[in-house]
Amino acid sequence: MEALFVKLQLYLAYPFVRYALIVGVLIALCSSLLGVTLVLRRFSFIGDGLSHVAFGALAVATVVGVSNKMTIVLPITIFAAVLMLRAGKNAIIKGDAAIAMISVASLAFGYLLLHIFAPPVNLSGDVCSTLFGATSILTLTRDEMWISVVLSVLMLGIFIFFYHKIFAVAFDEDFARAVGTNAGLYNLMLAFVVAVVIVLAMNLVGALLISAFVIFPALSAMRLFRNFFAVTVCSAALSVFCALFGILVAVLAGTPVGATVVAIDVAAFLLCSGAGRLKSIA
Amino acid sequence: MPQIVCENLSLGYGGEVVVSGLSFSVSAGMYLCIVGENGAGKTTLMKTILGLRSPLKGSIVFGDGLRQREIGYLSQQTEVQRDFPASVREIVLSGCQGRMGFRPFYRTEEKELAARNMERMGIAELAERCYRDLSGGQQQRVLLARALCATQKLLLLDEPTAGLDPEVTADMYRVIHDLHQSGVTILMITHDVTEALPYATHILHLGGRVFWGTRNEYMREEEERR
Ligand SMILES: Nc1ncnc2c1ncn2[C@@H]1O[C@H](COP(=O)(O)OP(=O)(O)OP(=O)(O)O)[C@@H](O)[C@H]1O
Numbered sequence: 001m002e003a004l005f006v007k008l009q010l011y012l013a014y015p016f017v018r019y020a021l022i023v024g025v026l027i028a029l030c031s032s033l034l035g036v037t038l039v040l041r042r043f044s045f046i047g048d049g050l051s052h053v054a055f056g057a058l059a060v061a062t063v064v065g066v067s068n069k070m071t072i073v074l075p076i077t078i079f080a081a082v083l084m085l086r087a088g089k090n091a092i093i094k095g096d097a098a099i100a101m102i103s104v105a106s107l108a109f110g111y112l113l114l115h116i117f118a119p120p121v122n123l124s125g126d127v128c129s130t131l132f133g134a135t136s137i138l139t140l141t142r143d144e145m146w147i148s149v150v151l152s153v154l155m156l157g158i159f160i161f162f163y164h165k166i167f168a169v170a171f172d173e174d175f176a177r178a179v180g181t182n183a184g185l186y187n188l189m190l191a192f193v194v195a196v197v198i199v200l201a202m203n204l205v206g207a208l209l210i211s212a213f214v215i216f217p218a219l220s221a222m223r224l225f226r227n228f229f230a231v232t233v234c235s236a237a238l239s240v241f242c243a244l245f246g247i248l249v250a251v252l253a254g255t256p257v258g259a260t261v262v263a264i265d266v267a268a269f270l271l272c273s274g275a276g277r278l279k280s281i282a
Numbered sequence: 283m284p285q286i287v288c289e290n291l292s293l294g295y296g297g298e299v300v301v302s303g304l305s306f307s308v309s310a311g312m313y314l315c316i317v318g319e320n321g322a323g324k325t326t327l328m329k330t331i332l333g334l335r336s337p338l339k340g341s342i343v344f345g346d347g348l349r350q351r352e353i354g355y356l357s358q359q360t361e362v363q364r365d366f367p368a369s370v371r372e373i374v375l376s377g378c379q380g381r382m383g384f385r386p387f388y389r390t391e392e393k394e395l396a397a398r399n400m401e402r403m404g405i406a407e408l409a410e411r412c413y414r415d416l417s418g419g420q421q422q423r424v425l426l427a428r429a430l431c432a433t434q435k436l437l438l439l440d441e442p443t444a445g446l447d448p449e450v451t452a453d454m455y456r457v458i459h460d461l462h463q464s465g466v467t468i469l470m471i472t473h474d475v476t477e478a479l480p481y482a483t484h485i486l487h488l489g490g491r492v493f494w495g496t497r498n499e500y501m502r503e504e505e506e507r508r
């Protein structure tokens with residue numbers, strides 16, 4: 001046990017480990033807050049779809065060779081998010097089908113682009129780390145950390161400021177619009193925030209695992225609590241705890257960060273389900 | 283000056299016209315029942331009055347101090363609401379959104395308004411309960427309390443008794459009747475004519491035969507058709 005602490009202390013002395021902890025916790029916080037709304041509005045899969053789009057965009061950025069890939073990845077992902085949320089209602093192609101279409105197409109397109117144009121040095125390794133998150137967290141630089149911090153705080157501010165509107169629109173969009181809430185604007189904002197969080201999260205957990213970050217804490221919290229505020233707070237707390245714990249375990253055991261955190265999220269979900277069942281019997 | 287004047291309205295989706303040439307007006311104190319077959323365009327008319335969609339032709343003018351966003355609305359239940367984790371208080375409070383503008387949090391007076399309306403609908407002791415655990419009748423009362431937070435003047439009710447048992451249905455109509463007595467104008471879509479008609483002052487019938495007039499005229503016409 002003591003040896004473990006010594007080892008941990010050793011690791012924490014490295015700045016990139018601290019960066020990973022900070023960024024991981026912030027991303028977990030943001031994605032779990034969004035998750036509650038997304039799950040309730042039947043958009044659970046939008047995280048998955050958007051991360052695939054972000055992967056495609058990343059491929060384009062790599063091929064084009066811009067220095068800061070974000071300048072290409074962010075706008076494309078935001079645009080796709082708007083399209084997908086819009087597709088939710090009154091579209092020719094139903095919401096879930098539209099999301100599936102856009103996401104698989106981007107994935108295929110991105111991989112194809114990389115295969116044709118990128119130098120084939122370590123293609124499968126690169127692709128793997130984009131899809132599943134970096135196996136080592138050495139990849140985060142100080143600048144990247146600060147970008148994540150600023151964007152996360154911004155997201156958090158937006159969420160708190162518009163909390164009651166987000167609730168009203170999620171519960172009953174027609175009513176909200178009837179009493180004069182600008183639901184269109186909030187949907188647009190939601191799309192924007194989701195896209196930013198997905199792009200941030202991709203660095204850490206990879207494109208394929210982001211959905212778990214978005215969905216699991218929200219679903220776990222819904223097993224335990226029955227009002228929106230409690231669900232939101234619990235989801236955030238749970239997500240932060242799992243991220244913190246998961247990253248530490250990953251560092252100590254040398255396992256991939258994203259997969260470890262998701263595994264812990266799943267365990268937490270199972271625990272919450274059990275607790276929820278007990279609570280409803282009692 | 284009536285609260286709502288609809289002039290030569292045509293409603294529809296895409297190229298398909300559902301209702302055309304509809305003219306009627308709603309004045310303060312009316313209890314208007316909108317009846318008609320399934321698909322006659324009743325819900326569409328309500329959404330148009332609320333400004334959720336625009337008419338193909340014609341105009342809707344608001345008067346008598348009523349503004350479009352001061353209308354309370356009770357919609358048919360959506361699938362999302364059925365398993366939404368929200369307490370009664372949270373839902374009723376969300377009725378105050380209209381008067382908030384960009385202000386992020388509720389003031390004390392809004393919390394009091396919500397509490398008063400819960401009292402009025404007889405659901406005060408359910409305030410902390412979860413919406414999805416309530417019975418159908420209780421849920422409708424919650425949505426009514428929310429609508430009352432949005433308005434004191436005019437309520438639009440889309441089949442408020444759908445899926446309720448006869449006893450709760452009768453109860454619901456009494457609650458709506460009480461609201462009407464206290465000065466709220468009521469526009470209600472309904473299918474059970476025998477239950478609802480005694481309360482109504484005016485009838486709007488959509489569908490094959492369009493009728494607009496007082497309840498007594500409607501009854502007389504029904505008699506003659508028989
Ligand atoms: N979003 C939509 N897009 C296209 N057509 C629609 C849409 N909503 C309704 N319609 C059509 O418009 C017509 C009127 O629908 P509406 O919902 O207003 O009927 P209603 O009178 O409320 O019926 P009900 O008694 O079943 O509630 C129907 O023929 C319906 O198929």
Ligand SMILES: [Mg+2]
Nearest residue numbers: 324325326440
């Ligand atoms: Mg209808």
